[in-house]
Amino acid sequence: MSDRFERQVSRRQLLTWGLAVAGGVVGLRPRAGGAENAKASKDVARWALLSDTHIAASPKNHFRGFYPHLNLRKVTAEIAADLPDGLVVTGDIARSRGSQGAYESAKALLAPLAQQRPIYLAVGNHDNRQDLLHAFQGANADTEIVKDKHVLTVMAGPVRMIILDTLLYVNMFPGMLGRPQRTWLETYLRLCDDTPTILFLHHTPRADLLDTRRLFEIIGPCKKVKAVVYGHSHKYEFREADGLQLINLPASGYNFTSAQPVGWVEAKLTRESGEFILHAVGGNPKRDGRSTMIRWRA
Numbered sequence: 001m002s003d004r005f006e007r008q009v010s011r012r013q014l015l016t017w018g019l020a021v022a023g024g025v026v027g028l029r030p031r032a033g034g035a036e037n038a039k040a041s042k043d044v045a046r047w048a049l050l051s052d053t054h055i056a057a058s059p060k061n062h063f064r065g066f067y068p069h070l071n072l073r074k075v076t077a078e079i080a081a082d083l084p085d086g087l088v089v090t091g092d093i094a095r096s097r098g099s100q101g102a103y104e105s106a107k108a109l110l111a112p113l114a115q116q117r118p119i120y121l122a123v124g125n126h127d128n129r130q131d132l133l134h135a136f137q138g139a140n141a142d143t144e145i146v147k148d149k150h151v152l153t154v155m156a157g158p159v160r161m162i163i164l165d166t167l168l169y170v171n172m173f174p175g176m177l178g179r180p181q182r183t184w185l186e187t188y189l190r191l192c193d194d195t196p197t198i199l200f201l202h203h204t205p206r207a208d209l210l211d212t213r214r215l216f217e218i219i220g221p222c223k224k225v226k227a228v229v230y231g232h233s234h235k236y237e238f239r240e241a242d243g244l245q246l247i248n249l250p251a252s253g254y255n256f257t258s259a260q261p262v263g264w265v266e267a268k269l270t271r272e273s274g275e276f277i278l279h280a281v282g283g284n285p286k287r288d289g290r291s292t293m294i295r296w297r298a
Contacts, residue, residue: 051231091124
């Protein structure tokens with residue numbers, strides 16, 4: 001897609017962005033004493049990673065024989081039984097076009113966890129950005145890092161997480177970061193320290209992320225970026241591109257083929273590596289409990 005679809009970035013904007021960090025949780029903040037910034041110096045960060053929850057306003061909504069409400073209840077119960085440091089959901093929180101009702105339902109399902117741990121949400125192609133942010137942040141949303149995009153940076157023990165926004169058009173398949181967000185990312189990565197960094201976004205690189213090539217021009221040579229984690233395809237798989245680890249999370253709502261699991265991934269992250277453990281609550285259970293070890297590029 002040509003640059004005519006992307007905003008121009010002024011020098012003033014670029015200087016303003018600098019090392020801007022969004023410190024807010026997209027969801028309910030943990031209670032006092034929660035783990036939002038706890039254990040920041042420990043050697044291993046343990047996080048729950050979810051994608052494509054596809055929650056509708058009605059709990060009776062179903063697709064391909066799956067009930068996303070029921071699946072998310074199972075997922076949150078498993079996570080609550082052994083609380084990690086936090087959660088990341090890589091988009092498609094809602095079904096179809098998103099709605100206030102859908103996000104209120106998702107918020108209610110996540111609330112017991114959000115009271116104790118931070119939850120960070122990316123925006124997917126089935127999400128309505130404005131409705132999502134209003135439901136989870138209220139009227140007083142955090143100041144935008146990139147105009148009209150939802151971007152977060154999170155320090156998670158030995159690693160840094162950057163949550164990016166690839167929503168282009170609601171309920172349409174392809175996605176795009178866009179020039180302003182890419183410019184912010186390039187600037188941020190140039191100025192931040194060498195903490196191992198993991199990018200989280202919704203769309204599948206080299207498949208339906210329209211500016212994948214430009215993204216990889218930024219992160220390919222930047223050795224502090226170790227991995228890209230995403231959803232969208234409802235697949236669970238690991239790939240590598242130019243030393244970067246590409247981690248495709250399974251959907252929590254439903255799968256597209258019977259070969260794929262439905263569930264979530266437990267990630268144990270260090271400066272040198274990541275261990276990823278599948279927790280299947282539906283779909284194909286063959287890989288349930290299987291651990292995949294990945295060593296970050298040097």
